[in-house]
Amino acid sequence: MSAPRRILLIEANDQSRWIGSGNLPQVHLPPVGLLSLAAYLRRDDPSREVRVAESSLDLSDDAAFAALLDSFKPDFIGIRAVNMFLDEVRRLADRAKAWGGVSVVAGGPIAASMKGRLLDEVPSLDAAVKGEGEETLAHLLSGAPHSRVAGLIRREGAKAVENPDRPLIADLDDLPDPDYSLVDFDRYAGHLSYAYNYRRQGVMATSRGCPFLCTYCFTFGGKTVRLRSAKRVFAEMDALWTKRGVRDFYFVEDIFNVDKRRAQELCALILAGRREWRLYFVNGLRADLMDRALVNDLAAAGAVWITYAVETVNPRLQKMVKRSMNLEKAREMINYTQDKGLAVNVNTMFGFPTETAAEAQETLDWLAGLRRPSLLPYHFCLRGYEGCEIVDQAEESGWDRSAFLADNTLSYNDYPAGSPTFSRQEMLEHVLQYHERFGMANPAHLRGNVEILRSIGYTEKDLLGMYSVLQNRRLTDVSSIFSVKTRA
Amino acid sequence: VTDAKGRIREFIRREFLGGRPLKDDEPLLDSGAIDSIGMVRLVTFLETEFRVTIKNRDIVPEAFKSVQALAKLVEGKKSK
Numbered sequence: 001m002s003a004p005r006r007i008l009l010i011e012a013n014d015q016s017r018w019i020g021s022g023n024l025p026q027v028h029l030p031p032v033g034l035l036s037l038a039a040y041l042r043r044d045d046p047s048r049e050v051r052v053a054e055s056s057l058d059l060s061d062d063a064a065f066a067a068l069l070d071s072f073k074p075d076f077i078g079i080r081a082v083n084m085f086l087d088e089v090r091r092l093a094d095r096a097k098a099w100g101g102v103s104v105v106a107g108g109p110i111a112a113s114m115k116g117r118l119l120d121e122v123p124s125l126d127a128a129v130k131g132e133g134e135e136t137l138a139h140l141l142s143g144a145p146h147s148r149v150a151g152l153i154r155r156e157g158a159k160a161v162e163n164p165d166r167p168l169i170a171d172l173d174d175l176p177d178p179d180y181s182l183v184d185f186d187r188y189a190g191h192l193s194y195a196y197n198y199r200r201q202g203v204m205a206t207s208r209g210c211p212f213l214c215t216y217c218f219t220f221g222g223k224t225v226r227l228r229s230a231k232r233v234f235a236e237m238d239a240l241w242t243k244r245g246v247r248d249f250y251f252v253e254d255i256f257n258v259d260k261r262r263a264q265e266l267c268a269l270i271l272a273g274r275r276e277w278r279l280y281f282v283n284g285l286r287a288d289l290m291d292r293a294l295v296n297d298l299a300a301a302g303a304v305w306i307t308y309a310v311e312t313v314n315p316r317l318q319k320m321v322k323r324s325m326n327l328e329k330a331r332e333m334i335n336y337t338q339d340k341g342l343a344v345n346v347n348t349m350f351g352f353p354t355e356t357a358a359e360a361q362e363t364l365d366w367l368a369g370l371r372r373p374s375l376l377p378y379h380f381c382l383r384g385y386e387g388c389e390i391v392d393q394a395e396e397s398g399w400d401r402s403a404f405l406a407d408n409t410l411s412y413n414d415y416p417a418g419s420p421t422f423s424r425q426e427m428l429e430h431v432l433q434y435h436e437r438f439g440m441a442n443p444a445h446l447r448g449n450v451e452i453l454r455s456i457g458y459t460e461k462d463l464l465g466m467y468s469v470l471q472n473r474r475l476t477d478v479s480s481i482f483s484v485k486t487r488a
Numbered sequence: 489v490t491d492a493k494g495r496i497r498e499f500i501r502r503e504f505l506g507g508r509p510l511k512d513d514e515p516l517l518d519s520g521a522i523d524s525i526g527m528v529r530l531v532t533f534l535e536t537e538f539r540v541t542i543k544n545r546d547i548v549p550e551a552f553k554s555v556q557a558l559a560k561l562v563e564g565k566k567s568k
Contacts, residue, residue: 414544415531424541428532432525441525472527473520485504485526 003143004076004103007041007050008068009034012081012088015056024474025465028057028191029250032203033108033133034080035178040134041141043176048141052182055088057191062095069099076141078133080108083385083408086121093124105140107133109220113385116153116160128153132208132221134175136166168221172208172228177236185244194282195305195343196466197458199248202240206233206266210254212286213322214311215389216352216382225258230265234273241275250280257285260294267301277302278457284309284347287330295333299340304456306337307345307376313366314359317352320393327366335371343452346374350430351382351416353390353397357426364430367438375449377439377470381416381427383408397421436486440471443482450481492538492559499533500555512555527552534558540565 011031031054038050051072059065077096081089093104107129111118118128129136129151136151146154151166169175185200193201206228208221240246257263270277279302287308298306312318313327338344346367350360367373384391384404395401398420407417416431418424435441450463458466460478467481468474475481493512501510504521516522522530530552531542540562551561 410544415528415542415547425532425535428528428535431528432532435525435528439525440523470524472524473517473522475520480520484523485521487503487529 003045004074004141005048006072006074007038007048007076007078007141008072008074009038009050009052009078009080010059010092011052011054012079012085012092013054013056014085014088024468024472026056026191027194027196027469028054028188029194029203029252030180030183030185030188030201031080032178032205032252034078035180035182036175036205037078037133037137038182039176039179041138042179044138045141050179050182052179055092057187059092062091065092065095066099069096069102074102077102077104078129078137079104079106080133081106081110082108083110083113084411086110086114086118086409089118090122090124093122097124103127105129105137107137109218109385111153112220113218113387115386116162117386119153119155119160127155130162131166132169134169168209168224168226170226172226173232177239180240180244185246192465192469193248193280194250194252195280196469197248197462198465200244200246202237202246202249204233204237204249204251205253206251206256207253207258211258212255215321215393216349216384218385218388219254221254227259227262230262230269233266234269237270237277238273238275241277247276248278248280250282252283254283255286255289256281256283257289257294260289260291263294264297267297270301275302278305279303280305281307283307286325287333288326290333290337292333292336295337295340299342303342305343305345307347308334308337309347310363310366311347311349312352312355312359312363314355314362317355317359320354321352321390331366331369338371341452341455343375343456344372345376345378346370347376347378347380348374349380349382351419351422351427353394353399353419354421355419356421357423357430360422360430364434364437372448373438373442373445375452377435379431379434379439381414381431383410394419432487441484441486443484443486446482446484450478492562493555495537496534496558496562497555499537500530503529503533510555512559514554516554517549517552522552530558534562538562538566 011034015026034052038052041048041050053059079089079092089106096102096104103126105127106125111128112130115130119125130153131151139149146152150164152163154161189198189200193199209225210219211225237249284307318324348363384394385408394404416427418427463478464475497510501507504526534542551557
């Protein structure tokens with residue numbers, strides 16, 4: 001193909017499928033992955049013009065998408081998505097092809113997970129990028145034949161053909177900072193962040209990959225951790241602060257605390273610079289990799305929100321899903337972090353292959369031993385993604401493989417389907433029990449949450465936005481957060 | 489449908505409305521009386537009371553907008 005010059009990159013998502021209904025406040029994050037990709041493509045060839053859009057924000061109806069196509073006239077469209085948004089990828093690809101004269105390529109976790117099946121499911125896609133996008137896309141956009149582009153899944157007649165993998169980028173500091181000129185920070189501040197507040201958001205992806213082998217986890221960045229240096233991360237944060245007025249930073253990578261020394265170095269830089277920033281660790285940190293010194297350093301550097309992923313506490317299941325966690329250490333660090341006055345989330349999960357209702361109950365009973373329950377009510381039902389070992393484990397335990405995989409376009413908060421060992425009715429009852437003890441059906445807990453959130457700077461507007469989404473109803477005053485209907 | 493309507497209406501009145509009267513075409517979702525956890529309880533009730541399975545794709549505002557719509561959903565499931 002000839003080398004495209006006008007590149008449109010789209011984050012495909014659908015708010016009504018993701019979180020909350022279309023009538024409620026919405027969560028939108030600047031699409032930092034695409035902004036990084038845009039910066040890389042522009043550095044690779046400055047003659048390229050790149051635009052970035054988020055489909056549920058900019059292109060929520062076909063007329064808006066058509067208007068963008070007519071005005072920008074792209075000759076290449078890249079669509080990034082997670083599995084949940086397959087239908088949205090299809091909509092965008094179909095409309096783009098109907099508009100005409102444009103190559104359409106998908107990427108992100110959905111392509112890495114589904115691989116060739118993505119091209120079968122979405123006939124209007126020309127190809128897909130199965131791993132990191134930077135080098136593969138730059139090679140593709142140079143006009144190279146599809147058959148020679150490592151990391152690409154391409155069409156050969158009616159078949160999808162997978163080219164060899166492309167090696168991972170070894171040094172993330174070689175990548176340029178995301179091109180923040182491509183998004184409007186004021187616009188994003190009008191929507192809820194990943195921590196459900198209205199802020200100018202700095203979304204930080206400071207590492208790629210995860211060294212752990214949890215069988216349910218789809219690790220897009222591979223099993224080798226690559227870290228951006230603390231100096232580079234601090235420089236990017238500082239530029240966001242000085243040039244764009246960002247004071248709130250949301251860390252979205254797999255496990256920020258995988259390298260304690262780097263985490264402490266970043267804290268030291270923030271402290272030395274006397275920056276008054278707020279740090280939110282919105283993805284799951286390993287509680288058993290924490291220690292009091294790191295919690296202290298993070299708090300001193302401005303951390304207000306820490307998320308720990310515990311998932312299951314049952315020893316048999318922990319062994320099965322290859323997630324051996326020191327639970328005593330985890331409990332101690334969660335309690336210590338709560339005692340420091342931070343908002344602490346403890347993510348847990350149920351619905352593992354062979355798990356019984358009694359084993360799931362152990363996780364709830366363990367949560368009861370914490371100083372406080374999780375701030376966010378995140379007790380998720382397991383989903384399985386192609387390429388994860390958990391899919392084979394589910395099949396071996398008597399699950400219908402295709403039915404198990406079919407659920408992966410559901411959100412984690414959709415209703416559980418039940419399993420051969422844990423019925424749907426038992427799962428629904430389990431969810432209700434979780435919320436009555438620790439979550440949205442516990443007024444005392446909700447009052448405690450609001451107190452913590454206020455102490456870390458949440459305004460009335462933030463609280464109403466956050467709980468309108470979590471309770472799936474539009475709230476108009478804070479007292480209504482606690483007026484939940486409990487079972488007799 | 490009439491029987492289903494009555495049982496659904498009574499459940500919603502008792503569990504979410506403090507016993508106040510409820511019309512069959514009265515909007516259920518806009519008032520905020522049934523929140524996210526209320527929806528789980530409602531789905532659990534429908535499944536156990538009528539021995540049907542409510543799939544995720546069934547849980548859309550149109551099907552849950554009123555007692556009448558819920559009864560239609562349940563009866564549609566039972567007739568299959």
